[in-house]
Amino acid sequence: MKKTSALAVVAISSAITFVAYGAEPCNIAEGQRLFQEQQCAGCHTYVPKDYEKSGPNLHKLFGRKAGTAIFPVGYTAALKQSGITWNAEMLEKWLTNPAALVPGTAMPFAGLPDAAARKNLICFLQQKTK
Template sequence: MTGPSLAGVLGRKAGTADGFARYSDALKQSGLVWDKRNLDAWLENPAALVPGNAMTFPGIADARTRADLVAYIEAVSTGRVKVPDRGLPNLKESDAASRVTSIRFCGDTYRLTTADRKAHVFWEFNLRFKTDGSAAGPAAGQPVLIGTGMQGDRAAVVFARPEEISAFIQRRCP
């Protein structure tokens, strides 16, 4: 979910997936074309195959595991296997419990109110502000609260555009 889909990657030049602009210069300039050999080498050690790339993945040492993954990528790329749709949720369809109506900040605490009129309190270090300008992102001016695991103490608020973030947050103590 942080990179482009690997469906259709076989035969494609590295760093060229349509709609993905976050490739490192090293990968874009590598001249690699994704074939089984290059995929295996990448999966084994991305840093060794393309020094200076931005991939944080350390690699897979086990040759059988890599071979299985390359076989799956080949099956998906050739259409023998359908890729499950695991895209991000459509935030425009969020319910009242997720739509944020106000955000107040005081000390080290954010207090959010959602459209169902419930209050949510987060320590500033546990709340992230993100943007999603895609067609599935939230409507302008209607940020969405998304839990990010743990025990309900961490979350993200997703806005439609970066400039909405500062305008939406009020510095006000109860």
């Protein structure tokens, strides 16, 4: 039993990768956990050419204009006309409160109040959506 838990600790700590966006380091493994826990994964994928989800595919998200990917369900006019280009700064606002950034958006997500959590989630997205 003791051996198993020691192994688990090693496995977890080696899975944690610290990278940086902006000035401070962030934790991608934690971001990945949040992508599941906050239900992002239920509505979004970043696997190229997978359009089966109820939210837009996030592949190549960074640098993309909001509401311009292939999304068969259809974007709201509000998001398409938002003028947003996705980067860490805009995602920070979006994940704090989507409806405050884009009134009329159809993304049913109340927001993630914890700044450190948002940062880790954005880092994870930056890596995975490349």
